[in-house]
Structure formats: structure tokens, C-alpha cells
Amino acid sequence: MTAGPPVVTLRGVAKRYANGTLAVQGVDLAIGQGDFVSLLGPSGCGKSTVLRMIAGLMGPSTGSIEMAAGGNAAGDIGFVFQEPTLMPWSSALKNVMLPLRLAGTARSEAEDRAAAALAEVGLKGFEKSYPRALSGGMKMRVSIARALVTKPRLLLMDEPFAALDEITRHRLNNDLLTLWALERFTAVFVTHSVFESVYLSRRIVVMAARPGRVVEDMEVNEAYPRGEVFRTSAEYAAHCRAVSEALHGAMGE
Numbered sequence: 001m002t003a004g005p006p007v008v009t010l011r012g013v014a015k016r017y018a019n020g021t022l023a024v025q026g027v028d029l030a031i032g033q034g035d036f037v038s039l040l041g042p043s044g045c046g047k048s049t050v051l052r053m054i055a056g057l058m059g060p061s062t063g064s065i066e067m068a069a070g071g072n073a074a075g076d077i078g079f080v081f082q083e084p085t086l087m088p089w090s091s092a093l094k095n096v097m098l099p100l101r102l103a104g105t106a107r108s109e110a111e112d113r114a115a116a117a118l119a120e121v122g123l124k125g126f127e128k129s130y131p132r133a134l135s136g137g138m139k140m141r142v143s144i145a146r147a148l149v150t151k152p153r154l155l156l157m158d159e160p161f162a163a164l165d166e167i168t169r170h171r172l173n174n175d176l177l178t179l180w181a182l183e184r185f186t187a188v189f190v191t192h193s194v195f196e197s198v199y200l201s202r203r204i205v206v207m208a209a210r211p212g213r214v215v216e217d218m219e220v221n222e223a224y225p226r227g228e229v230f231r232t233s234a235e236y237a238a239h240c241r242a243v244s245e246a247l248h249g250a251m252g253e
């Protein structure tokens, strides 16, 4: 599986917040169609800032961000936050229906598509459950279903599994890769975890702080599907070591 032409291209991007903080500077990054890219770096290196700019939630202070033509506007980008951010007063199904309803999709079609999205993340039978009745991992699954229900070509994830226990996190990593293979979206995944970035990605962009910038761009040239055999392989360990060294270099250690 190789990445196609860029879906999004950042050129000379810098972001200075209103309080004067220079969050990132000099970011040049092209993300290829169908790729799985992780942004890895220490706290404060600007990973979330880059992701929010790609999402169009805010603009860069200098430089440009170009989305390739051919998308379907509002449904083009899915965003998964660290917190599942579900509406507590609505069922899992209604939560997943929301982006479709906002886009004007008729109720019955939205229901069918939301139910299919929940089934894809392993939540068939939980359509009527309220968020409070679901575990942390299940809530995150609902959040992923909601992000994917519009069939975005770009899925942006900001440390989505950071708050989950390790077993749940491994399971969701596997399920995310299955969805990625099935739906063929381009994934941009923000994480602090070397292990998670190597397990998931084809490409790891290592960032450093003060000011936030890209310091290494590494490839994890290993076949998919990846599973427990990969997780316990010598190749996995070697990639983790190399990425870890790059990260420590980025942190000036």
C-alpha cells in the first residue's frame, strides 16, 4: 500500500496565538492520499495546533494549507478528539446521526447509515444505549463511528486512545487499522506514544518544541494487516528504537 498524491499540503506554516506563543514554525508537510501518518512529539510541540489547522478550525499565521480538490466539502474531514465529546442526553445512534442530520440527510437514511457505522466499530446492539452506560472504549468507538459516518476522505485524530487502558487501546488500534483498510480514508493521528505510532503508521512525523517544528520524517515500511505477530516482532522493536532515538533527539536529550 503506497500513498497517493497529497490530500493536504502545508507550506511554510507558522502559527502564533493571540497571546504571542509561537506554537509552530516552518512546517512543510504533504500528506498522501490513503496514508497513515502519525504526528509524534513531546507535550507542547504543536501537534494539536497542526491538526486543528488541517481541520480548518483555525488558519495559519503565515504559510499556506492547501486541500486537494475533489472532496465533498463538509463531510470531507472527520475529527476524533481525546475525549469522546458525546451528547449525554442522546443515544449512541442519535450521536452518530448528528453530522448527517446537520448536513440535511433525511432521518430514516441517517438512521440506517448511523446504525451501519456503529456496526462497523463493533457496537451493533448498542444503538439505544446512552453514553453513561458505555465504557470509555465504547464511547470512543461511538466517537469514531460519528467521525466516519459521513465517509470523510481525511480522518484526523488527536490522541484518541490516550485515556484508555492498554488492552482497550490495543484493541482499538487493531479496529482502527481494519477500518482504515476498509474505508480507505487518509489518517492523521496525533500521539505521544512511540509504540502506538509505530504499530499504526506508515509514516511518523517527529516534532520538537519551542518552537514547534518537524525534526524527522520516518517511514515504517512494514506490511498490513498488522497484528500481534507484528507487535512482538524484531522489526517492530527496531522501529520503536529508531523512533525513540529520534524523539529523544527532538527533546534535546
Ligand SMILES: Nc1ncnc2c1ncn2[C@@H]1O[C@H](COP(=O)(O)OP(=O)(O)OP(=O)(O)O)[C@@H](O)[C@H]1O
Binding pocket: 017, 018, 019, 021, 022, 023, 024, 041, 042, 043, 044, 045, 046, 047, 048, 049, 050, 192, 212
Ligand atoms: N489557544 C491557545 N492559545 C495560546 N497558546 C496555545 C493555545 N493552544 C496551544 N497553545 C500553545 O501552543 C503550543 C503548542 O500547543 P499544542 O497543543 O499544539 O501542542 P501539543 O504538541 O498538541 O501538546 P500536547 O501533546 O500537550 O497536547 C504550546 O506551547 C501551547 O501552550
